[in-house]
Amino acid sequence: MIQYAGIALFVFGIYGLFVNRNVIKIIVSINVMEIGLNIFIISIGYVTGSSLAPIVSSTEDLGLVYVDPLPQALVLTAIVIGVGTTAIALVVAKMIHSQYHTFDLDEIEESV
Amino acid sequence: MNTILLIVIPLLAAFIALVAKKGAPYLLLGAGLFNIVLLFFLDTGFTFIGGFDQAMTSDLLGIALYLDTYAKIALWLVNTLIVVIALLNFKAYKQYGSVLLLSMAGLNGLLLTNDLFNFFVFLEIASIAAYLITVSNRKFTDTFHYIVMGILGGSLFLFGVTILYAMTGSLNMIVIASELETNGQYQDVILPFIFIFIGLGVEVKLLPFNSWVKGVLASSNTFSGPMIASVYAAAMSFAMGRLLTNLLVFEGALLTVVMTLLIIGVVAGDLMAFSTSKTREILLFSSIAQASLIALLFVQGIVIWAVYLIIVNALSKLVMFLVINKATHAIGSDEIKRMKGLFVNNKFVGLMFTLATLSIMGLPLFAGFVIKLNFLTSLASLGQTMVLIIILGASLVESIYFVRLLVRLWYPGEETLDMKYSNPFKFVFAAVALILLVLGTYTTPLYELDDNIDQVSEEVIHG
Secondary structure, three states: OHHHHHHHHHHHHHHHHHHOOEHHHHHHHHHHHHHHHHHHHHHHHOOOOOOOOOOOOOHHHHHOOOOOOHHHHHHHHHHHHHHHHHHHHHHHHHHHHHHHOOOEHHHHHHHO | OOOOHHHHHHHHHHHHHHHOHHHHHHHHHHHHHHHHHHHHHOOOEEEEOOOOOOOOOOOOOOOEEEEOHHHHHHHHHHHHHHHHHHHHOOOOOHHHHHHHHHHHHHHHHHHHEOEHHHHHHHHHHHHHHHHHHHHOOOOHHHHHHHHHHHHHHHHHHHHHHHHHHHHHOOOEHHHHHHHHHHHOOHHHHHHHHHHHHHHHHHHHOOOOOOHHHHHHHOOOOOOHHHHHHHHHHHHHHHHHHHHHHHOOOOOHHHHHHHHHHHHHHHHHHHHHHHHOOEHHHHHHHHHHHHHHHHHHHHHOOOHHHHHHHHHHHHHHHHHHHHHHHHHHHHHOOOEHHHHOOOOOOOHHHHHHHHHHHHHHHOOOOOHHHHHHHHHHHHHHHOOOHHHHHHHHHHHHHHHHHHHHHHHHHHOOOOOOOOOOOOHHHHHHHHHHHHHHHHHHHOOHHHHOOOHHHOOHHHHHHOO
């Protein structure tokens, strides 16, 4: 069920990307999209009815059902990359504002 | 010697360059040359990050790097071009040393990794460096557009990879390919394949995912132009070729849709180049057409000629973007009519530019001719007559706009353009022209390799 929430957020984010003309709002849309994607990735590792940590202490534990730990590791990396790209997008947004004194892409196109 | 050094050394140098800014260009030069030399000593095969000794099982646990002839050719090309571009822009853009080192690490990782999530990570690292490189254009809205498209493409790629992981339980390209071959239902993989194709299509400049290209390359300089149109275009095409050859097997209606998109990309790219009056736009639209053509060859399984096309295209575009962007900087405009007679006082540069252009057009005596002849023959033998006719038609349009450009640049206009190219630029132009001429006349080395240079499929077959 949670994966549908992730997909919905991802779609909302993409919708925001295409609808908004404000640079900051576009960056927020990117973040919404990335959060949706991260939730989706986490959801694929979840195993119904399992609340065990993925630590095997002995061979006898192998019969137990564990949550897949790999998607959690992937999401951690994806979050870090997301923060990096968001930071660059914000730096460029600041440069745009310094050059045109606005964040609105329509106003910038008119002035150019 | 370990394959991982190809990524680690530039990455380490990038961090050192942040602290020792004056030494950044020398670090870049050192790391680039180290990588080029190291490639001679590295054996082909797998390298497992972290030295996990049980990794070489049937599931290929852990993150695996895979070095084969395909990856070696790509790495040599990319590292050499980065070093050349860095040397030519040593003074003008020396503050970009750490960015170039980051891009070197990212692109090397992208070409080496066999793990799809790791591929995404390196794709993002290389993309971040590319965004920073385009900042040098001082057109921030275009850079922002590129960032948005790049993030969207990267996210779709990751979405596709996640679905494949959920289906197969692995991120390793070889494991996924063999898993899909034995157990996969083709209908199940259509969605992730589409997401991965779109995600890479953004970076490779495939229509209709390339809306960022015009803004970025139409305002490029002698640094950003060759980096994006030559180095990144080549690296991303190699990376996409790897996936198209081994993983993204298109069949039925999906194959028809993908082929149609790629053919439209070739035709539209050449028609847009034909209709513009700006020199940089001619080059960038030509790049879009070439990118679609390369992807089309990979989809059809014509690997070796696609690889040669990437190399020749990267070398030719390096010369063309350097010549045009330097002239644009001096003249203040990239309109063809303002550049009339550019080569009247620059006959040597003009000759080298002409040789690079004739090679892209595919005229005899140049490497471009041999490549074009062979991939057209391969397409004919595959029964793709319609595709062949369309590509020939697009080549005709390409020839017309390039000849028109050459005529304008050679014949004097109302004003006499008096600008000079420095000797390092001339040396690079001459070296590229010589390579294109030698490979066009002495073709034996081109036939020594075949479609099996990509050995991932061999690994899949042999388990």
